Amino acid sequence: MTVQEPTPLHFSAALPQQVAFDRAELSTILSLYGRMVAAGEWRDYAMSFLRDCAVFAVFRHTAETPLYRIEKHPRLRNRQGMYALIGMTGQVLKRGHDLPGVLSPLERKLIRSV
Template sequence: MQTSSGTPYSPMMEQVAFDRRELSVILSLYGRMVAAGEWRDYGISCLREVAVFSVFRRTAEFPLYRIEKRPKLRNRQGQYAVVGMDGQIFKRGHDLRMVLRVLERKLIRAVE
């Protein structure tokens, strides 16, 4: 298939991604956890059905936590989730800040 300009047309695969506001909220928490010495690295994956912000204690290991955005679940359990290393869902909901509170409690314990 070609466009009107004659260039080949390939439909781009839709990707789910975090927007600027969501990344700001996540990176704010990430910065506090790095300052507390709990987290050291992160990775972001934007896939067709999910965007994932993975948090690592050390580089080159399994993610300690995954913060996921699944828009297809927006009208059900909520599009945001915090998932542990073993796949356990710690918190799911519609409001990213509320979902991330489960990780902020860990920050309070780390500082004490």
């Protein structure tokens, strides 16, 4: 009599194929975006949903590099926080666990521009 080895379980279906912003996160980001557009600061945006991160980039003009990128890296959830605000030069301006806290430098900029 032969003993059958248990078949290995594959949890590939449980792992997301891409990272995305959920409805609440997107609502927070688009609320800020709408206010910045109304203030004349921003004009266009782009979203990228990759395997390891989601990116929301804002532009002053369509044909240039993004002014800011708001990134979500779920693998950094237990370390520095999964949200990051990145400037035009690639410099991390703020990183944290909650999205409104990470977007606070942009909120302050909005108060000054209005």
